[in-house]
Amino acid sequence: MHVGILYSRIRKDEKLLLNELRERGHEVEKIDVRKERFGLESTTANVGDLDLVVDRCLSTSRSLYATKFLDSYGVPVVNSPETGDVCADKAKNSLALAEANIPTPATEVAFTKEAALEAIESFGYPCVLKPVVGSWGRLMAKIDTRDAAEAILEHKETLGHYEHKVFYVQEFVDKPGRDIRALAVDGEPIAAMTRSSDHWLTNAAKGGETASFELDDRALELVERASDAVGGGMLGVDLMEVGVEPEADGGEGSGEYTVHEVNHTVEFKALDSATDVDVPAKVVDWLEAKAAAAADGEEVAP
Ligand SMILES: Nc1ncnc2c1ncn2[C@@H]1O[C@H](COP(=O)(O)OP(=O)(O)O)[C@@H](O)[C@H]1O
Numbered sequence: 001m002h003v004g005i006l007y008s009r010i011r012k013d014e015k016l017l018l019n020e021l022r023e024r025g026h027e028v029e030k031i032d033v034r035k036e037r038f039g040l041e042s043t044t045a046n047v048g049d050l051d052l053v054v055d056r057c058l059s060t061s062r063s064l065y066a067t068k069f070l071d072s073y074g075v076p077v078v079n080s081p082e083t084g085d086v087c088a089d090k091a092k093n094s095l096a097l098a099e100a101n102i103p104t105p106a107t108e109v110a111f112t113k114e115a116a117l118e119a120i121e122s123f124g125y126p127c128v129l130k131p132v133v134g135s136w137g138r139l140m141a142k143i144d145t146r147d148a149a150e151a152i153l154e155h156k157e158t159l160g161h162y163e164h165k166v167f168y169v170q171e172f173v174d175k176p177g178r179d180i181r182a183l184a185v186d187g188e189p190i191a192a193m194t195r196s197s198d199h200w201l202t203n204a205a206k207g208g209e210t211a212s213f214e215l216d217d218r219a220l221e222l223v224e225r226a227s228d229a230v231g232g233g234m235l236g237v238d239l240m241e242v243g244v245e246p247e248a249d250g251g252e253g254s255g256e257y258t259v260h261e262v263n264h265t266v267e268f269k270a271l272d273s274a275t276d277v278d279v280p281a282k283v284v285d286w287l288e289a290k291a292a293a294a295a296d297g298e299e300v301a302p
Pocket residue numbers: 105128130134135136137138140170171172173174175178179200201202203238260261
């Protein structure tokens with residue numbers, strides 16, 4: 001197949017992907033979105049005879065707009081702009097999960113610091129305040145007291161750009177020192193890992209330690225439903241175990257989970273090292289299937 005990669009920086013994840021594609025003899029068109037222009041009918045990017053384009057943009061805005069334009073030209077693109085739109089925004093993400101009856105932490109959105117303080121007080125302490133757009137655990141706050149709440153809200157209202165004027169307040173989930181990341185393609189899991197840390201933020205990007213994790217039946221079901229809820233694609237589903245003793249360890253599921261987010265531009269290098277699964281190979285298997293489906297005139301979205 002002839003596959004395009006939308007990117008602005010080639011990280012280890014993209015290298016793994018490019019190597020796998022080339023090893024299988026696929027032709028790759030690297031599209032640096034910083035250098036291209038996107039018109040209403042066409043783009044300077046060479047997308048004419050691509051069977052499929054994979055979005056690997058780091059920046060959320062570039063990812064959302066570039067996929068939207070390609071989709072408009074009729075170029076098959078994964079993930080779809082619709083999936084990106086839901087996943088890029090934590091409020092939309094939470095709503096999609098709740099609408100699909102998937103267990104997700106109780107969340108409230110407020111637009112002023114007064115209303116946000118009421119939300120925080122109603123959840124009680126500790127609770128969590130997140131930016132609606134962002135990843136890698138950045139700008140997340142665990143709020144332990146009213147004094148801290150007032151200070152953070154004032155800082156956000158005074159110093160934050162407009163996305164920070166949407167206050168996303170969430171109950172604090174007392175997880176067992178770890179959360180779970182599953183990588184799935186159209187709901188089918190490729191691999192999963194735990195991310196453990198003494199810090200409440202367990203992101204691999206924040207230094208969380210990763211270990212392979214076996215999804216139990218309940219987790220498998222939730223991953224599939226969470227994927228459907230956001231429109232499918234190649235996704236990172238984040239889950240926390242609930243009702244587990246903090247010292248719980250090992251590679252087994254607890255039986256109950258809450259899904260806190262679904263990521264649409266998912267990194268997989270940590271998962272590739274933490275598990276025995278050949279993650280890039282599985283990803284490319286899926287891309288080949290998607291390209292074949294697109295060639296048969298099928299929608300790329302499931
Ligand atoms: N409500 C919560 N209660 C406890 N821990 C949380 C909660 N939400 C997120 N976390 C922790 O913070 C990390 C980052 O949160 P997440 O919502 O996934 O944001 P990001 O997009 O930055 O990854 C999670 O991996 C998890 O360990």
